[in-house]
Amino acid sequence: xxxxxLMRSALRALSYPDINTPxxxxxxRVVVNVTHKHVLRPFYKIWDHTVSAGxxxxxxxxxxxxxxxxFPALLFFHGGxxxxxxxxxxxxxxxxxxxxxxxxxxxxxYRLAPEFPFPAGLEDCYRVAEELFTQPxxxxxxxxxxTLIGDSxxxxxxxxxxxxxxxxxxFLPRRQILLYPAAAADHGPDSPYPSLRENGADYLLTxxxxxxxxxxxxxxxxxxxxxxxxxxxxxxxxxxxxxxxxTAEFDPLRDEGEDYGHKLRSFGNRVEIHRLPDTxxxxxxxxxxxxxxxxxxxxxxxxxxxxxxx
Numbered sequence: 001x002x003x004x005x006l007m008r009s010a011l012r013a014l015s016y017p018d019i020n021t022p023x024x025x026x027x028x029r030v031v032v033n034v035t036h037k038h039v040l041r042p043f044y045k046i047w048d049h050t051v052s053a054g055x056x057x058x059x060x061x062x063x064x065x066x067x068x069x070x071f072p073a074l075l076f077f078h079g080g081x082x083x084x085x086x087x088x089x090x091x092x093x094x095x096x097x098x099x100x101x102x103x104x105x106x107x108x109x110y111r112l113a114p115e116f117p118f119p120a121g122l123e124d125c126y127r128v129a130e131e132l133f134t135q136p137x138x139x140x141x142x143x144x145x146x147t148l149i150g151d152s153x154x155x156x157x158x159x160x161x162x163x164x165x166x167x168x169x170x171f172l173p174r175r176q177i178l179l180y181p182a183a184a185a186d187h188g189p190d191s192p193y194p195s196l197r198e199n200g201a202d203y204l205l206t207x208x209x210x211x212x213x214x215x216x217x218x219x220x221x222x223x224x225x226x227x228x229x230x231x232x233x234x235x236x237x238x239x240x241x242x243x244x245x246x247t248a249e250f251d252p253l254r255d256e257g258e259d260y261g262h263k264l265r266s267f268g269n270r271v272e273i274h275r276l277p278d279t280x281x282x283x284x285x286x287x288x289x290x291x292x293x294x295x296x297x298x299x300x301x302x303x304x305x306x307x308x309x310x
Contacts, residue, residue, distance in 0.1 A: 036114035046095075053127045059109035060128060061087040062139075063098040068075040068212055072145035072304075073104045074177075075132060077125055077161075079152030079282070081213030093151075096288050101304065102296040103147075106132065106141060110157070117219025118229055124158050126164055133171035134158040147175040147304065148241065151284050152253070153179025153213070159231040159260065166239050167212055172243050175307050176241040177300060179284050180251050183260040185223065187211055193255035200252040232260050237267040245273045251281040270307075273298050 042046040045118035046064075050057040065071055074097065078090040087094075087109040098105045129148070136143045150158035165172050187196060187210045200207030218229070224273065227234035246263040247254045261273040276283060279292045286293050 006193060008104055017109075020202075046091075051128045051131050056111075058111075058124045058128055059087060061091075061094070061107045061109070061253045062252050063094045063105040063107070065102050065104070066097050068182045070140060071102055071104050072147070072153055073106060073132070073136075073139050073141050074098075074101065074147050075129055076105050076107045077110065077150035077154035078107065078147075079150070079154045079158040080112075081116075081209070082121055082153045082156075082217040083213050084112070086112075093285055096293075097149075100288065101301055103304070104141075106139070108139060112220060114216040118221065118223060122160055122164070122228060125161050125170075129161055129165065129173070130170055133173065144174050145172065146173065147177060148173050149177040149179070150181070151179035152281065153182055153217075155179050155257070156183060156231065159183060159303060160228045161239050163227050163234055163237070172239065173241045175304070176245075177244045177246075177303065178257065178260075179246050179296075180248050180253055180281050181231075181245070181257045181260065182210070182253055183230065183232045183234055184256040185225075185251075189215065193259070195254040196252045197255075198252075199250050199254065203250050203252075203280050205252055209251065232256060234262065234263075237269065240264055240267070240269045242270040242293050242307045243272070245271065245300065247273070247275045248281055248298060249275055249277050250279065272299075272303060 047062045049060050049062060076090070076094060076097070078085045078089075078093075079086070080089075087107045090107055090292050093261055094105045094107045097103070106128070108125055108128050110121040132139060132146055133143045136146060139146070142304070148158040148161065150156070157176055158176050159181055162173055162176055184191070184193070185242065187207055223229040225233050230234060243261065243264055247257045258273055258275070261271045265271040276292050276295060281290050284296060288294065288297070
């Protein structure tokens, strides 16, 4: 089945040329940040803040629904292969997310590889989560009203953070939403996942791009068995948050995201998995007018409503 032409065109507009070599990542960052700029940003309620991590500060941006009232919170980790993207390039996604979910959205500007390889970005995400979950009054919410959410590499960070939070014992998120997450360590020819071979060459996110990002993120480390790098490597996935996973039909990461959901479920966690048909990796960045985006927020809002019940 061929991908819908309108969907392909829209997602191509959100994409950018291949890295080709790891040395090109800086140029790619510039392209991502310029092409993803949100021209409507001044019309939304936004606050910039920093969270101290000792030797550095972590920028965060808080987006609030335009309506009046008290709102729960989504702690958001952006995609970009751990190498590109920032809170500016995800302004549009977060403003739409705040409006569509009626949640405050806290976007984290974690450090990027290769200047800061694993686990620097994850530790930044953990530090922000630690502050918010242990001091939720900073957002005017309770800890149970905070949900982790991330797309692509950000979905990987959300899943890894949940495992890390359980292991460290300071706090434990109640809910997480993983949008087409990277979950496995191997994206080469020996990968067990058909979606890498079926969708890894003809569409916008290629297996070569995934491997280039991973090379930069690893920084030369051997991490295949590290669950904080590849959540599917975890030997124990007990005591994890209630989880919603959304995948894309024509995404090379489709199968590993769904497999992660099945593995979470095998350890007794409540997991909901939905595959969005006729779409590609990165769909949450599309205009909210797209049917795929509307459907995604339908799943997200239903999940948030259901798991928030006493």
